[in-house]
Each structure stands twice: as C-alpha cells, then as structure tokens.
Amino acid sequence: MSESAKITSLDQVVIRFSGDSGDGMQLTGSLFSNLSAIYGNEISTFPDYPAEIRAPQGTLSGVSGYQVHVGSKKIYTPGDLADVLIAMNPAALKVNKNAIKSTAIVIADSDAFDANSLTKAGYKTDAPFEELNLKGIQLIMTPITSMVKASLSENGMDNKSVLRSKNMFALGLLCWLFNIPVDAAMHLLTNKFKKKQAILQANLKVLTDGYNYGHNTHSSVSTYHVNPTDMPKGTYTDVKGNQATAWGLIAASEKSGLPLFLGSYPITPATEILHELSARKELGVKTFQAEDEIAGICTAIGASFAGSLAATSTSGPGLALKSEAIGLAVMAELPLVIVDVQRGGPSTGLPTKTEQSDLLQALYGRNGESPCVVVAASTPANCFDYAFIASKLALEHMTPVILLTDGFLANGSSAWKLPSMDDYPVIHPPFVHEDMQETWMPYLRNSENYVRYWAVAGKEGFAHRIGGLEKDNATGCISTNPTNHQLMTNLRQAKIDAVAKNIPLLEVQGNEEADVLVVGWGGTFGHLYTAVEEINAAGRKVAFAHFNYINPLPSNTADVLRKYKKIVVCELNNGQFAGYLRSTIEGIHVLQFNKVEGQPFTVSELTNHINSLLEN
Amino acid sequence: MMESIQYKPQDFKSSQEVRWCPGCGDYAVLNSLQKAMAEIGVSPDKTVVISGIGCSSRLPYYVNSYGMHTIHGRASAIASGVKVANPELTVWQVTGDGDCLAIGGNHFIHAVRRNVDLNILLFNNEIYGLTKGQYSPTSRFGFVSKSSPYGTVEEPFSPSQLTLGARGTFFARTLDVDVKTSQDVIVQAAKHKGCSVVEALVNCVIFNDGTHKTITDKDFRADKTIVLKHGEPMIYGKNNDKGLIIDGFSLKSVTLGENGITEKDILVHDANCVDPTLHFILGNMKGDLPVALGVIRNVDQPTYDASVAEQIADVQAKRPIRKLEDFLHTLETWEIN
Numbered sequence: 001m002s003e004s005a006k007i008t009s010l011d012q013v014v015i016r017f018s019g020d021s022g023d024g025m026q027l028t029g030s031l032f033s034n035l036s037a038i039y040g041n042e043i044s045t046f047p048d049y050p051a052e053i054r055a056p057q058g059t060l061s062g063v064s065g066y067q068v069h070v071g072s073k074k075i076y077t078p079g080d081l082a083d084v085l086i087a088m089n090p091a092a093l094k095v096n097k098n099a100i101k102s103t104a105i106v107i108a109d110s111d112a113f114d115a116n117s118l119t120k121a122g123y124k125t126d127a128p129f130e131e132l133n134l135k136g137i138q139l140i141m142t143p144i145t146s147m148v149k150a151s152l153s154e155n156g157m158d159n160k161s162v163l164r165s166k167n168m169f170a171l172g173l174l175c176w177l178f179n180i181p182v183d184a185a186m187h188l189l190t191n192k193f194k195k196k197q198a199i200l201q202a203n204l205k206v207l208t209d210g211y212n213y214g215h216n217t218h219s220s221v222s223t224y225h226v227n228p229t230d231m232p233k234g235t236y237t238d239v240k241g242n243q244a245t246a247w248g249l250i251a252a253s254e255k256s257g258l259p260l261f262l263g264s265y266p267i268t269p270a271t272e273i274l275h276e277l278s279a280r281k282e283l284g285v286k287t288f289q290a291e292d293e294i295a296g297i298c299t300a301i302g303a304s305f306a307g308s309l310a311a312t313s314t315s316g317p318g319l320a321l322k323s324e325a326i327g328l329a330v331m332a333e334l335p336l337v338i339v340d341v342q343r344g345g346p347s348t349g350l351p352t353k354t355e356q357s358d359l360l361q362a363l364y365g366r367n368g369e370s371p372c373v374v375v376a377a378s379t380p381a382n383c384f385d386y387a388f389i390a391s392k393l394a395l396e397h398m399t400p401v402i403l404l405t406d407g408f409l410a411n412g413s414s415a416w417k418l419p420s421m422d423d424y425p426v427i428h429p430p431f432v433h434e435d436m437q438e439t440w441m442p443y444l445r446n447s448e449n450y451v452r453y454w455a456v457a458g459k460e461g462f463a464h465r466i467g468g469l470e471k472d473n474a475t476g477c478i479s480t481n482p483t484n485h486q487l488m489t490n491l492r493q494a495k496i497d498a499v500a501k502n503i504p505l506l507e508v509q510g511n512e513e514a515d516v517l518v519v520g521w522g523g524t525f526g527h528l529y530t531a532v533e534e535i536n537a538a539g540r541k542v543a544f545a546h547f548n549y550i551n552p553l554p555s556n557t558a559d560v561l562r563k564y565k566k567i568v569v570c571e572l573n574n575g576q577f578a579g580y581l582r583s584t585i586e587g588i589h590v591l592q593f594n595k596v597e598g599q600p601f602t603v604s605e606l607t608n609h610i611n612s613l614l615e616n
Numbered sequence: 617m618m619e620s621i622q623y624k625p626q627d628f629k630s631s632q633e634v635r636w637c638p639g640c641g642d643y644a645v646l647n648s649l650q651k652a653m654a655e656i657g658v659s660p661d662k663t664v665v666i667s668g669i670g671c672s673s674r675l676p677y678y679v680n681s682y683g684m685h686t687i688h689g690r691a692s693a694i695a696s697g698v699k700v701a702n703p704e705l706t707v708w709q710v711t712g713d714g715d716c717l718a719i720g721g722n723h724f725i726h727a728v729r730r731n732v733d734l735n736i737l738l739f740n741n742e743i744y745g746l747t748k749g750q751y752s753p754t755s756r757f758g759f760v761s762k763s764s765p766y767g768t769v770e771e772p773f774s775p776s777q778l779t780l781g782a783r784g785t786f787f788a789r790t791l792d793v794d795v796k797t798s799q800d801v802i803v804q805a806a807k808h809k810g811c812s813v814v815e816a817l818v819n820c821v822i823f824n825d826g827t828h829k830t831i832t833d834k835d836f837r838a839d840k841t842i843v844l845k846h847g848e849p850m851i852y853g854k855n856n857d858k859g860l861i862i863d864g865f866s867l868k869s870v871t872l873g874e875n876g877i878t879e880k881d882i883l884v885h886d887a888n889c890v891d892p893t894l895h896f897i898l899g900n901m902k903g904d905l906p907v908a909l910g911v912i913r914n915v916d917q918p919t920y921d922a923s924v925a926e927q928i929a930d931v932q933a934k935r936p937i938r939k940l941e942d943f944l945h946t947l948e949t950w951e952i953n
Contacts, residue, residue, distance in 0.1 A: 038950040191948060237949045250940045261701050263693075281931035283943060286924055288700060291726040295693035298686070298723070302666070302697025305684055306705065310697070328687050417952075418944045457682040457698060458705050460661045465630070465676050467685030468669075477632070478677065 006222040007179060012071035013226055014079030015174070018096050019088030020057055021050060021064045024167035028086075029066030030413070031171060031188055034238050035180050037415045038188075040228025042071040043238070044526065046078035046412045046600075051352050058120040063095040070178075072227035076379070076526030078412060080602040084177070086170050088112060088144070090128050091121035102136040107173060109166070111145035140218065144169050144210075151209045152202055161199075165206040172210020176218075179225045182211040232417060239416040241380040241409035242272035245313075245339055248387025250283055251419075253309045255388075256395055256427035261308035263288045263299035265318065268351040269407040270341035273313040293321035297338065301325060304334045305466075307456030309391055311337040316345045316358045319402075320365065326400050327366045330492065332466045333443075333452050335394040335401075335429065339387070342406040342523075344598040353598030354407035356522055357573040362402040363551055363580065369489050371496040373397065374550040376404040376522035381416040383409055386548060388424060395429040397499050398451050404550070406523040406572075408600045430454055437461045442476030449502075450495040499552050506545055506554040514541035516613055517564035519590075521547035521577050524601055528570060531606035540614050547577070558585045568593055568613055570606065623657055625650040630680045641792030641818030642672050642739060648790075648798035649708075649737065650679065655799070656806045658706045665708045666695040668715035671746050672739035672818075675710040689720030692727040695734050696920075703921040706806065709736045714744050717753040717773050725782040730920040731810045737802070738775055738813060741820040742827050749823035761823075775815045776899030776912065780892045786812035787899065788911040792819060793832050797843055797909055804911050810919050831907050844898065844910040846887040849879055852906050859883075860905070867897055869905055887914040 017029040026047055033043045048065035055062035069079035082100045087093040089112040100106070118128060125131050129139065148169050152162045168189075175182050186204055193200035253260035264274040264287065278287040286308070290296040297312040304310035314322065319340045329336045342358045344350025362374045373393050377386035383405055390403040432440055432455045442464045445452050455462035464476065472479035473487055510518070510532040520528040525546050532544040545560055547553070561567055561581070569578035570593040578592045593609050595601060628650040636642045653663065663681035667673035669688035676683030682705075686694050695709040709727075716724050716738050727734060743761065744750040750763035754775070758767040779787045786808045788801035798816065805812035817828045831840040842852035842860070850860040857872045859882035870877045889895070895913040937943050 034948070034950075040952060188948075231952045233952055235945065235949045235951055237944070237947045247940060247944070254940055259701070261697070263697060280943070281928045282935035282937050283940060284928060284932070284938075286700060286928070288697070288924075290693065291722055294690060295696075295723050295726070298690045298693035299697030299700065301686070302684075302694040302699075303701035304697075305682075305694075306664070306698045306701040308701045310701075324687055325690065332684065418941070418949065421939070421941050457664050458662055458702055460659075463660045463663075463680060463682050465683035465685065467676070467683075468687055469685060 007225050008222050010224050010226050011073065012069065012075060013084065013224065014067065014069050014082045015084040015086070016065060016067045016082035016096060016099060017086045017170070018063060018065040018092035019086070019167070020091070021054055021062050022057065023064070023088045024164065025064050025088070026066050028167040028171050029068055030238065031185065032174055033068040033070070033413070034188060035175070035184055036068070036070040036178075036226065037236060037238060038184060039180060040231065041226050042073065042075045042229050042231070042415065044069045044075050044078045044412065044414050046408065049352050058089055058091055058117050060091050060095055060121060063092050065092075065096065070226050072229050074229070076530050077600070077603060080604055086174070088166065088170070089121070090118050090123060093128060094121050094123070094132060097132045097134065100137070103138070105138045105140065105177075106134070107140045107142060107170065109144035110141040111143050140221070142173065142213070147209065147213065148206055151206050155202055155205070157198070157202060161202070165202050168203045168206040169210035172207040173214045176211045176214030177223050179223055182208060231415070234417040236415050236417050238413050239381055239384075240272070240411060240413045241377065241383040241405055242270070242341065242411070243276050244381055244383035244416070245377070245387045245403070245405060246273045246276035246280070248384040249277070249309070249311055249337065249391060250280060250285060251384070251421065251424060252388045252391030252395075252427060253285070254421065255424055256309055256391070256429060258307065258309040258395070258429070260285045261288070261300060261303035261310045262286070262313065263290050263296040263303065263310070264313045265290050265293045265296045267293070267315045267318050269343055269410045270313045270315045270318070270339065272410070273339060273341070293318040294325060297322040297325040300336055301329055301332070301334060304329070304336050305457050307458070309337075309395060310335070311339065311391070313339040313341070315341050315343045315351070316361070317348065319358060319361055323366045326372065327368065327370050328468045329400040330366070330370045330372055331468050333398045335398055337387070337390045337394050338400060338402045340402060340404050341410045342404060350598040352407065354523065354600060355572050355596065355598060356406060356524070357576065357596065358404065359550070359573065359576040359580070362404055369493065371493050371551070373399055373401040373496060373499055373552070374404065375401065376548055376550055377409055378522055378525035378546060378548055380409050380412045380414050384416075384419070392425070392427045393499055393502065395427050396451070396502070397449065397495065398430065398454060399496065404522055409523045431456070432459065432462055434461070441474045442466055443471060443474050445491070449498040450491055497552055500555045503549045503552070503554060505556045506547065506560050508543050508545050508560060510544040511536050511541040512543050514543040515565040516541075516610070517543045517545055517561065517567045518610060519545050519547070519567055519569045519577075519581075520571065521550060524570060524572060527601040527603050527606055530603045531610060534603065534607055535610055535614075540611070542610055542614065550580075553584065561585060561588050566613060567591060568610070570594075570601065572596065572601070621657070621659065623654040623659070625654045628653045628660060628680050630678055632677045634678050635674065636671060637822050639821035640671070641741065641820070642675070644792045644795055645737065645739060645798060645816045645818060646675060646678060648795050649802055651799045652802035652806065655803050656706070662705055663708070664698050664705050665710060666691050666698060667710040668720055669746070670712040670715045670744070672710055672712045673715055689715055689718070690723060691715065692720060692723035692734070692736070696727050696730070696732045699732055699734060700921045700924055703733070703925060707734050709734050711736065711738055713738070713740045713742060713752045713754040717775065717778065721753070725778065728779055728782040728784045728811050728813065731785055731917050733809055733919040733921050734811050735802075735805045736811065736813045738815045739818050740775060740815050741818045741824055743820050743824035745820050745823055774900065775813065777896065779813045780896050780899065780913065784813055784913065785810040785915045785917045786911070787815070787895070787913045788812070789815045789817070789899075789907070789909050791817050791828065791832050791841070791909065794909065801911055804914065808914055810917055840906055841909050842906040844885045844887070844908055844912060846885055846911065846914065849882040849884050851879070851882055867901065867905060887911050890915055
C-alpha cells in the first residue's frame with residue numbers, strides 16, 4: 001500500500017452498524033445516512049432490531065443493527081451484503097458474518113473482544129475472525145472503549161454515560177473513512193442534542209477524537225468518496241414508511257376538509273403511526289387508543305358516521321380481529337381506511353420481521369360477499385402517496401379501503417423531497433345537498449359509480465338509520481327479500497369494480513419487449529426493480545410490472561399479462577398474489593418465486609432466479 | 617343560542633313498524649325514551665342512537681334520529697367514536713345484557729372508565745331472546761335455560777357493581793312497567809355530562825316471563841323497591857313508613873314510628889357524593905332490602921370527548937402550525953440545489 005492517502009470513488013456502498021441494543025447503533029446509522037443525504041447521495045436504510053426489548057448484554061440475541069445504502073445514482077434497496085461493518089462487540093461480528101461481503105472492511109472495538117465477551121457470544125476459541133472464517137476482510141481493530149474513556153477522562157461523567165458515547169467515536173471514524181467533513185456531523189449533533197448540553201459536549205468531543213484517530217493513525221489507508229447524485233432540487237428529509245403513512249392521512253384530511261380520526265391499538269410494527277398522529281394535535285388530529293383492535297376500528301366507524309376521515313392502523317393479527325367490523329363498513333357503505341403493516345405470521349408469528357402474507361386476508365378475510373378496495377405502498381416514501389390515495393378512494397367511493405404496507409417499508413427509510421400540497425388533488429366526498437332533501441334516501445346511488453350519498457350525522461333534514469342487516473336498495477329499510485339481496489350483493493361488487501376507472505393503468509418497466517415478465521406488488525418493489533435493472537444492464541431482456549392497486553386491479557392488467565410468454569410472480573408469501581391473478585384473469589400461466597423467512601428479498605437471489613428462467 | 621323548539625314524543629317516532637313480541641318490556645322503555653327525548657329538546661338531527669345486536673338493539677330503527685344498528689357487542693366503541701368525532705351530538709347507546717355485558721363487556725367498562733359522554737340504555741331481561749332462550753351474564757345462579765338444562769353454575773354480573781367498579785359517574789335503574797321513573801332517569805342521564813348507565817329491568821314475555829316479577833308486581837312493588845331521589849330521605853313502602861339506616865357496613869330497613877325511629881334517623885340520598893361506597897351498597901340491595909330504582913350515582917367528572925378537544929386547543933394555543941406542509945418544514949431537512 002502506498003504511503004500517501006488515496007481516495008477511491010464509489011458508485012455505491014452498503015454500511016452495516018451493529019452492536020448491543022444499548023450501543024446506540026440505530027442513532028449512529030441514521031445520523032450517517034442523513035449526512036450522506038445532505039452531501040447529495042441517495043440513501044436507503046433498514047433497521048434490524050432484536051425481538052427482545054433488552055436482551056442480556058453481549059449476547060447474540062441482544063444485537064441491534066442498522067444498514068445504510070448510499071449511492072451516487074438512484075438506489076431502491078438498503079442493499080444485500082455490506083461493504084463495511086461496524087462491530088461494537090464479538091456478538092455483533094458473529095450475527096453479521098453472513099451479512100457482509102467476503103472482502104468487507106470491518107471496524108471492530110478491540111477492547112470488546114476480551115475472553116469474557118467472546119464466551120458470552122458463544123465463541124469456542126480466542127481467535128474470533130479465524131473461527132468465523134473471515135479471511136478476506138480488511139480489519140480495522142480500534143480500541144474504541146479505552147479511547148472514549150481517555151477522551152472523556154476530564155469530563156466528570158460517570159462511567160456508564162462515558163461508554164454511551166462509543167457510538168459517536170464510530171461515527172467519527174466513518175466520517176473519516178468516507179471523507180465527510182466532521183463539521184457537518186457536529187452540526188447535526190448540535191441540533192439533535194440542543195436541550196442536553198452535557199451530552200452534546202461529550203458527543204462532540206468523542207466524535208472529533210474518532211475522526212482524528214482515523215485521520216492520524218490510518219493515514220495510509222485508502223478512504224472513500226461516494227459521488228453526489230443528480231437529485232431533483234428541493235427540500236429533503238429522511239422518512240420512514242410509518243411516518244409517511246401518518247402524514248399521508250393528514251394530507252388527505254386537508255384535501256377533503258374533513259377532520260382526521262385514528263382509532264388504534266398498539267401493535268408491532270404499526271404502532272409508530274399511532275405515535276406520530278397522537279403527536280400532531282397542532283394539526284387537529286384526534287387519536288383514540290382503544291381497549292383492543294376491535295374497538296380501534298369501531299371507534300373509527302363511529303367517527304366516519306359522524307363525518308371524519310376515519311382510519312385504523314394495525315398489523316396481521318389485528319386485521320383478523322377487525323374483520324367483522326370491516327364487514328359492517330362494507331354493508332353500511334361508510335368511508336374507512338384500514339392500514340395493515342404486515343409482519344411475519346401466522347398467529348403472533350415474527351412481529352418485528354417483514355412479510356406479504358396478509359394479502360388474501362385483506363381481500364377475502366370476512367364473512368359473506370364482502371368486497372373492499374385494497375391498495376399497497378411500495379417504498380417508504382410512497383407510503384405517503386398511498387395513504388393519501390387510500391383515503392381519497394374511501395371518501396369518494398364510500399367504502400373501506402385496506403392499505404397494505406409491511407415491516408420493511410414501515411421501518412425502512414429513504415430521502416424524501418417534501419411535497420407541495422398544491423400537487424395533490426382535492427378530495428370530493430359525495431355529500432348530500434340541501435336540494436336533495438325531498439328525493440334523498442340512504443341508499444340512493446350515483447348511477448355511474450354506484451356510490452351512495454353521504455349524510456353525515458348531525459346534518460339537518462337527513463336523519464336516517466343504517467346498519468349491518470341487509471337493506472332494501474335505495475330506501476335502506478331492512479329487507480330479507482331474496483332478489484333484493486342478490487341485487488345489493490351485485491351493487492356492492494359493482495361499486496368496487498367501478499373504482500378501476502379512478503386508478504392509473506398498469507405500467508411495464510424494464511424491457512417491455514422481453515419474453516419474461518417479472519411481477520411484484522407492494523414492498524418488494526425496490527429489490528425487484530434493482531434485479532430487473534441489473535439483468536437488462538447485463539444485456540438480457542426482462543420486463544417488470546409492479547402492482548400498487550390490488551382490488552380492483554388496473555383495467556389493463558389482463559392485456560399486459562397476456563403479452564408475455566413467461567410470467568413470474570415474486571412475493572414474500574407462498575403465492576397469494578399469484579393465486580389471486582390466476583383466479584381473476586383467465587388464460588394466463590403464472591410461475592412463482594416465493595420466500596417466507598421474515599426477510600426482504602435480496603437482489604442477488606432475484607437475479608439468480610430470473611436468470612435461470614431466461615435460460616430455460 | 618338557537619331558540620329552543622318544543623318537541624313532542626311523536627317527533628322521535630320513525631315510520632318503521634315496531635316489531636318486538638306482543639307484551640315485550642322493550643315497548644314501554646321505547647315510549648319512555650321518546651317522551652324523554654321530547655323533554656330534553658335536542659333535535660332529531662343532533663341525536664344519534666347506536667346499538668349492537670339483540671332484541672333491544674333493534675330500537676334505533678324505531679327512533680327518528682340518526683342511528684346505526686351495528687355488530688354484536690361493539691356499540692360502546694362505535695358510540696364513543698361518534699361522540700369524540702363530534703361532541704355536539706347527543707349520543708345514545710341501546711344495548712342488552714348479552715350485547716353489553718358478555719361480548720361487549722370490555723368495550724362497556726372502558727367507555728364507562730373513560731367517561732365518554734354517552735347515554736347507555738341497558739335493557740336487562742336476564743336472557744338471550746333473539747337466539748331463542750339461552751342464559752345471559754345476568755341470569756341468576758342455577759338458572760335453567762336451553763343452554764343450561766341442569767341450571768347454570770356461574771354467578772351473574774351486577775350492572776351496578778360493574779359500572780361503579782369501572783369508576784362510573786352515573787348509574788340509574790328503572791323498571792319497564794314504571795314509565796314515570798323511566799322517563800325521569802332517562803332525562804337525568806341525558807343531562808349528566810359523562811357516561812350515564814341506565815339499567816332497565818325488562819320482561820321477556822316469551823323466554824323469561826316474570827323474571828323481575830317479585831319486584832314489578834303491583835301488589836308488592838312499593839315494598840320491594842325504593843325510588844331514590846337526590847336530597848330526599850330514603851323512605852319507601854306502600855304506606856311510606858319504611859326507611860333505610862346505616863347498620864355497620866351495610867344498610868338496614870326500619871319502620872318509622874317503631875323503636876323511636878323518626879324521619880330524622882333515615883339516610884338522605886346523596887347521588888353527587890364522589891365516594892362511591894354507599895352507591896355501591898345501594899346498587900346491591902335485594903332480599904330484605906328494597907331494590908334501588910332512580911338515580912343512584914350522579915357525579916361530575918371531566919368527560920373524555922371534551923378533554924380530547926381541550927388538549928388539541930391547548931397544543932394549538934402553543935404551536936401556531938396548522939398545515940401539514942408547514943409542519944414538514946419544521947423537521948430536520950436539507951436542501952439539494
């Protein structure tokens with residue numbers, strides 16, 4: 001290696017921060033991704049929390065990780081294998097040995113690799129790197145703990161508080177390694193800890209010491225620079241899917257002029273939606289933390305009857321509990337948004353992991369013929385758009401709408417250009433007008449889209465009764481007439497089918513002229529898009545269609561799918577969307593690529609599979 | 617303030633034909649409710665009646681107002697949503713002993729605990745009627761029904777204990793046959809700001825005929841019940857000569873004029889007392905003691921719906937941001953030029 005410092009330019013890099021739950025790796029990771037974004041890079045992040053709140057220190061189950069993908073061109077995933085791993089202890093190294101490239105740079109805290117810690121992490125020898133067979137890695141062993149202690153020796157803080165600053169030393173090192181000016185990191189920290197001066201000062205000291213340590217000690221090591229991207233001009237922030245979902249609901253509330261009401265019960269990984277909306281009182285949002293999932297949706301149904309934009313947020317087990325109430329909203333024909341942040345199932349399953357296995361529950365998980373609209377977000381940032389669209393469709397079509405996101409979107413983040421509300425359409429609920437008073441009936445419908453008119457409780461001159469019993473068409477009086485039940489069943493279906501006129505057509509991406517079409521839906525977009533891009537860039541031909549509208553499907557779906565010789569539906573379940581397409585569109589043959597590990601796809605497993613289809 | 621309109625019970629009658637069994641106790645409570653609604657003076661358009669599932673839950677169809685006949689057990693939650701979303705509406709919940717205390721027990725106690733400003737009418741006939749005669753959570757121990765042919769082996773809930781145990785602020789009891797008391801307690805329930813629970817003991821003429829007969833029968837109703845009135849001594853009986861006094865940790869029935877007892881010795885009902893201990897005892901009375909009717913507890917506490925609105929107003933007074941876009945620009949952001 002040459003004596004003079006080298007700077008290598010990279011198109012993209014994947015960095016994984018890993019340590020004990022108490023090591024502050026989530027904060028370090030998000031600060032680093034923000035810094036990269038400020039310097040004009042594309043970012044995509046994904047946290048990997050342990051299932052336990054505080055597992056014993058130093059053990060494998062206590063390891064908390066945060067992956068950041070930084071790029072100089074548009075990137076769509078948090079990356080497969082990491083180029084750089086920060087391992088704050090031996091457990092973090094062990095847990096991530098299969099998550100890094102064989103030639104990765106590993107920065108490890110040498111102080112944490114003592115005999116006791118090695119035993120806690122289940123090593124059998126005192127040579128952890130050999131034991132894990134990590135031969136090709138570039139190791140930067142750094143005595144982080146002892147240097148942080150030295151750095152803060154005159155600070156007067158207790159030992160525990162001192163050790164909490166270890167993550168800032170790691171951040172300083174990373175700034176050095178990626179040529180990010182330490183001043184920018186200091187600026188971010190100053191904003192973050194402005195109310196906690198003692199902690200701020202300690203963190204700034206350790207951060208600078210970490211940076212200087214890298215600069216002085218490893219001056220011969222090659223450092224990196226990720227070139228900035230050409231992102232559209234504007235103001236950006238770092239957004240997680242759950243925040244974006246919450247804000248999309250608020251946007252719809254503003255564009256419809258209706259107050260927002262959320263009835264919800266805490267459940268992983270959906271709870272942050274409740275957190276965010278309960279904090280937005282200045283925007284007039286009402287939240288109701290109910291006694292259970294059923295009450296969560298039922299309070300929302302009540303709020304909808306009283307004229308709010310009403311929503312409930314949950315995950316798979318909660319959706320199961322809400323199914324009877326969704327049926328009531330279908331029957332009463334009231335607008336309602338149900339957000340299902342999917343996790344690993346069945347039953348309690350894998351609460352902190354991601355999956356797409358609630359699709360059929362969303363489509364069919366109710367008694368009776370009970371159609372409702374189902375849409376799915378596909379990136380952390382577009383959770384905002386699909387929460388807005390779900391609300392718009394619910395309000396304009398007087399129907400419950402299920403919005404499917406997942407643990408990957410909910411906790412993953414990306415840079416998001418702050419939207420201008422002028423770019424979003426006004427929402428027009430089908431309110432009754434005063435001049436309708438003589439002719440209006442509760443189930444009188446618009447003849448084009450079969451939507452009934454909405455008389456909000458309290459509106460003068462329109463007192464009426466609705467409910468879960470079958471009703472006579474138009475009058476809304478209870479009816480057990482057999483032909484009326486058939487008519488109402490048909491009308492409820494026709495009303496949902498008519499939503500197709502109000503949604504965009506399905507687009508084909510990648511190479512449209514290819515023989516093979518890759519199909520996906522919801523949160524797998526980033527991995528699928530990247531895989532398809534890589535294959536086409538390598539000179540092979542593959543087309544890609546990704547669904548955000550599940551029920552109804554875009555009206556050109558059958559035409560698009562029938563054009564291709566081979567269709568492969570890739571999804572994180574056992575083939576639910578594939579089965580849905582088979583049962584909905586006649587005459588297509590659909591292949592499947594499925595994974596149910598509680599983890600997102602990796603781009604490499606997708607490219608391998610798609611390439612094998614191209615060969616056969 | 618709008619000039620108040622004088623409503624008649626007729627104004628709260630819908631065009632739907634009432635379809636309970638002939639002789640059902642629910643008819644009388646419906647009539648009392650419509651009379652009470654006229655007396656309260658809130659317009660049908662600002663009145664919302666929410667029910668669950670069961671015989672009594674058909675009631676919203678018979679009242680001219682906004683109404684929703686929902687799903688089994690969930691009326692408390694749906695009614696809570698209506699009230700929180702729009703506190704200007706007067707919200708009624710109509711429910712039965714199965715709907716409210718079995719499948720809906722959780723929602724009921726939480727609505728009571730939160731003190732959402734609802735008026736809950738609980739029709740207690742101690743039986744499942746719509747499913748044709750199974751025991752309910754208020755059926756007495758040993759009760760024989762289609763689903764308990766050898767008698768039940770479980771103790772019933774007492775609606776008053778449950779309400780007070782959930783820290784309820786209003787509890788009243790009435791009989792289907794006592795139209796005057798029914799109307800009176802329903803009006804007071806509506807006036808009370810907070811969650812009001814009115815237990816109406818009703819007769820199911822088909823599956824549980826005469827279940828409340830020991831207290832409803834004209835010949836001995838006056839001796840077996842006491843209509844409590846706030847600020848008045850607890851005197852009852854056909855000849856108005858019986859009264860209640862404290863006896864250790866319970867109550868005792870005494871006769872005026874016997875053993876030197878005069879009206880001065882008789883307890884005076886204080887429905888507004890914050891400590892619920894005596895209300896608890898009054899709600900439990902049976903056997904040798906008269907069953908308490910009228911308003912047993914009526915205490916002012918902040919309501920959930922008003923507190924939610926107040927909290928929003930408080931935050932808004934401190935933070936001037938009203939639009940999402942303005943809020944988003946307060947986040948940690950960076951510029952790409």
